Amino acid sequence: MNSPATVVNFEPRGGRRELAAPHSPPALLTVEGLTIADRQGRKLVRDVGFDVPLGGTIGIVGESGSGKSLTCRAVLGLLPAGLEVASGSIRYRNTDLLGLGERGWRKLRGVELSAVFQDPASYLNPSIPVGRQLTEALRSTLGLDKRAASERAFHLLRSVGLADAETVYRQYPFELSGGMAQRVLIAIAVSAGPQLLIADEATTALDATVQAEVLDLLDRLRRAQGLTLILVSHDLAVVSQVCDHVIVMRDGAIVEAGPAARVLGRPDHAYTRSLIDNHHRYGVEASGNPEERVAPLPGITPAPTPAPVPLLQIRNLRAAYGNRAVLDGIDLHVERGEILGVIGETGSGKTTILRSILGLVTPETGSINLEDQDLTLLRGKELRAFRRSAKVQYVFQDPLRSLDPDLPLGVSIGEGLDLTGRILPWQRDTRVIEALQAVGLDPALAGRLPRDLSGGQRQRAVLARALVLNPALLLMDEPVSALDSVNRIHVLQLMRQLAEERGIAQIFISHDLGSIAGVADRVAVLHQGQIVETGKAAAVLACPTHPYTRRLLESMPRLQDGHAAAPHLATFGIQEK
């Protein structure tokens, strides 16, 4: 701290300094000049400094790779192998965390400082019932005996909103939904009554309604237990809902920091402004006005609507796994060049629709017609011939897993061409390069392996693999859910462009209303295997008729920046808290 005499509530390095009221609480955590570097001396986090006051809620936002998670990991003493704190200091109360040994950490981590991460399932041992894992954690941190620990475990499970604590206690992690698992992790994290809780993308992988519930839970725990909260997210809206201070990071440095209302309402920095603009453009609140729904892309004029000849017609589709019906009475159609958004939560059957079209699931009843061919009737050789015709292409949810890690990108992208028929190597290479350019990737990347690419580049590469075959219909399974907001927008713009310039029809399934609202022409809302509402995207999202759609819209995290969002909220008839 430059001037220890003044109580500095918030002090980003190189940024503005805001003096808090004289009686503001003292800092619980002080990070000063934190620089994290790898072995080659590359600085991944540069000169980051901030104070976290006792009882405060700090949000850290930024794209992936902005250094937000690394900063938190440094605070927890959990930097990945090969990375080191090169300079700076991290103080918790009067303890210098950087000088702490393994023994010192054991007294602090999980007891005073706690954390919740993105993928809850991977932090639970799959072969041990939840209750036992919780009791063991309690016994080691609090030194309770077996009985007291299990009683406290029940109490904790109830306090994180798991009403049926007895059942959850006996269940194995794989029997829990993502939201339940995250609640259990939160229960473990707060079990020892920590002062500081770090939630690193803790709600990113969850459905909108579940995300809202978990955020609500964190907020409730914070108030009830006087927790100090650091919330890390790439989602501006999530942070704005819970936090009173916001730090915006980019390329390892803080670009802007301050009270949430000020940073989000009157951002100083152009980068923050662009984040907020992007959120408005592709977030759901911007779709209140149908004319403004899709920002016109530079250089693209909307194509005249062609005569409606349905490219794909699904009638009365029913599919079941065993006795459980996953889809029932689904009727959908997609026109050429149209983007159909299918919204639904995990387990609503979205993916099963796509898998039925692809012939990976055999429906019980119903037909799926592509042009004049019924896809549900294809078997064996006919199915393979249809697949080689490449009329329908599927884009997987996880681009990294859908690319062979041992093959250079060019080979993966050209694979479909190798399969469709005889093609000369140089012809294939030209088409691969064209496809790479079409998705905005440098053709030089064709020689690289998937692990050398960023998440956004991989998602484009997977798109290129589908596009190289000139499909009439693209099926996109959550194509942007793993991407940060900047890359998400690029991919969404690309999808729009493909529909308008090349007339490629797309079915885009997602649990994220914001991205669907920004790009789809029509939407269908799927709930428990049935379509509860369908229509023009703008109309459905502006005035939903079905109660489920309304609930989905309400649970969307919204940007709480005062004046900007308010009119849109009003359009939806949603009360601000």
Add this chain to the structure above:
Amino acid sequence: MRVRPRPDTGLPIRIAFLILGIVATLVLAGPYLAPHDPLAQNPYALLQWPSQDHWLGTDAFGRDVLSRLLAGSRVSILASLLSVAIGLLFGVVPGLASVFLNRHFEWLSLRLIDALMTLPFLVFAIAMTAMLGNGLVQAMFAVGILITPAFYRVSRAAALSVVNSDYIEAARLMGASTFFIIRRHVLSKVLPAVAVTTAAMAGACLSIVASLTFLGIGVVPPEPTWGGLLATDLTTLYERPFGPFAPGLLIVATVWALNALADGLRDRITQPQEAQA
């Protein structure tokens, strides 16, 4: 957080390659390097100690030991390579087929492999030579069959770890055949593991060849082999106490080199994955 320093694998691998290089030379050129006819008996020079004419002395029939050792390399090494080749063929192909073919084949091949794993090497090899006739090819065929489980298991495990991956489903959705998928996506995951097993099994087979020929199975005298030399040297231990040293050293060094190579290969393969994590 510190990464545990990896033991330097460079030196053992280099020594292993040197030894294997020497052994390969013996296999290719052994008979031509031999200073004497390995089969020529000399009743006037029985059980001699090393001399300028006979560097490793002579045996009970007056034959030059060095020449017999050099001439015996080819049979010993080729026999173990034959077993490994048989193990590879009958292990890797069914191992991949068990993942990609169908349920019935999977069940059947797994049971067959389990059964093979219960058979002891030497006893089975002796039984095979008793049944098919005493020859090295018959014996090594038996050994080859017995090492198939190692190849089967390794290739099956590697294929299982990728068969449900998204990129294989993506290839299927583009209309790829199973053969195409194996060639393009599966082999590259299976081969590294198979390479390690091959090196380790080559070492194991060499010691089995040595054991069999030591027992007199598979070779007909006076054909020289490493194991056979070891056996005859043992019978004349009183006259030539250093006798078993030379064939013993050759066997031990070659087996060690193959094992070191397998270890080194395994480290080389697992290293990049650790670096990623």
